[in-house]
Amino acid sequence: MARAATTADTFNAVAEPRRREILDALAQRERPVNELVEILGLAQPHVSRHLRVLREVGAVDVRDEGRQRVYRLNPQALKPIHDWVASYQHLWEERFDLLEDVLEDLKEQEN
Amino acid sequence: MARAATTADTFNAVAEPRRREILDALAQRERPVNELVEILGLAQPHVSRHLRVLREVGAVDVRDEGRQRVYRLNPQALKPIHDWVASYQHLWEERFDLLEDVLEDLKEQEN
DNA sequence: AAATTATATACCCATATGGATATGCATTGG
DNA sequence: CCAATGCATATCCATATGGGTATATAATTT
Numbered sequence: 001m002a003r004a005a006t007t008a009d010t011f012n013a014v015a016e017p018r019r020r021e022i023l024d025a026l027a028q029r030e031r032p033v034n035e036l037v038e039i040l041g042l043a044q045p046h047v048s049r050h051l052r053v054l055r056e057v058g059a060v061d062v063r064d065e066g067r068q069r070v071y072r073l074n075p076q077a078l079k080p081i082h083d084w085v086a087s088y089q090h091l092w093e094e095r096f097d098l099l100e101d102v103l104e105d106l107k108e109q110e111n
Numbered sequence: 112m113a114r115a116a117t118t119a120d121t122f123n124a125v126a127e128p129r130r131r132e133i134l135d136a137l138a139q140r141e142r143p144v145n146e147l148v149e150i151l152g153l154a155q156p157h158v159s160r161h162l163r164v165l166r167e168v169g170a171v172d173v174r175d176e177g178r179q180r181v182y183r184l185n186p187q188a189l190k191p192i193h194d195w196v197a198s199y200q201h202l203w204e205e206r207f208d209l210l211e212d213v214l215e216d217l218k219e220q221e222n
Numbered sequence: 223a224a225a226t227t228a229t230a231t232a233c234c235c236a237t238a239t240g241g242a243t244a245t246g247c248a249t250t251g252g
Numbered sequence: 253c254c255a256a257t258g259c260a261t262a263t264c265c266a267t268a269t270g271g272g273t274a275t276a277t278a279a280t281t282t
Contacts, residue, residue: 015126016270020195027199033229046271048230067228067279075202082196084131088138089193091186127240144259157241159260178249178258 010077013057018042019050026060026073033069121188124168129153130161137171137184144180 013019018040025031025039037047051071054060059077063070124130129151136142136150144162148155162182165171170188174181 009128011126011128011131015123017120017122018270020122023199027202034227043272044229045231045273049270052230064279069229073202075199078196078199079203081192082200085189085193085196088134088186088189091138091184092190129240145257154242155259156243156261160240163260175249180259 010057010059010081013053013059014078014081016050016053018046019054019059022047022050022054022071023059023073023078026071027075030063030070030072032065033071036071121168121170121192124164124170125189125192127161127164129157130165130170133158133161133165133182134170134184134189137182138186141174141181141183143176144182147182 014023021040022036025036031039033044033047033051036051037044040047042050051060051062055062057077059074061072061074063072125134132151133147136147142150144155144158147162148158151158153161162171162173166173168188170185172183172185174183
């Protein structure tokens with residue numbers, strides 16, 4: 001079956017470095033395709049394909065503006081990812097707390 | 112060039128639903144492979160391969176325990192992902208604020 | 223209407239993937 | 253020492269991928 005289709009979910013869509021670059025660029029402001037082509041240094045068809053994937057998972061919206069197509073970030077699409085990682089956050093922070101506790105104990109023993 | 116190797120970074124490693132399941136299972140407690148096989152309902156070789164990917168990006172650690180290999184979550188590995196999405200958080204929250212503003216305006220107009 | 227600009231899509235290719243199955247390799251138990 | 257257990261690895265396959273290049277489509281300019 002190979003890997004799940006990239007269009008299936010946001011996790012896959014965002015696993016592509018180029019697509020993260022696109023999102024980063026759109027986080028600053030909305031942009032037409034050719035501006036993204038410039039920024040990424042990729043061929044235009046590839047940018048369009050990445051944009052399509054991002055569209056399909058709802059990470060970006062498009063708007064026709066004359067003969068340009070202006071892409072805009074839809075940040076909400078990233079929330080599921082945020083929620084998932086956030087559920088792990090306390091785990092690495094706990095570990096940090098443990099380290100602090102140990103340092104605290106060492107300090108007390110010194111006195 | 113096909114997609115970047117899954118072993119390349121944590122984003123790709125975590126893009127696989129099965130691997131997220133593994134991490135979720137390990138978030139509760141460390142587990143030997145056969146326990147993960149049970150939980151995922153996947154063939155053992157596949158679980159081992161997913162574990163290898165997770166190991167290579169540092170998302171899990173292994174420990175030999177008799178003839179078992181006990182896997183443990185390494186939550187820190189997820190921090191880069193957290194940091195990346197977190198940088199977008201204010202964007203979807205801002206939008207929420209805008210919505211609140213609009214509702215506020217509507218309410219005032221009613222009065 | 224023709225030429226140009228801005229995108230999207232179609233097709234080709236090499237490669238990476240995940241699942242299936244078979245096998246190798248330790249460690250432990252009899 | 254041999255069988256059993258617990259994993260890891262190798263090989264095979266169908267499919268999805270991303271990049272390259274060519275082409276289709278739509279809007280604008282001349």
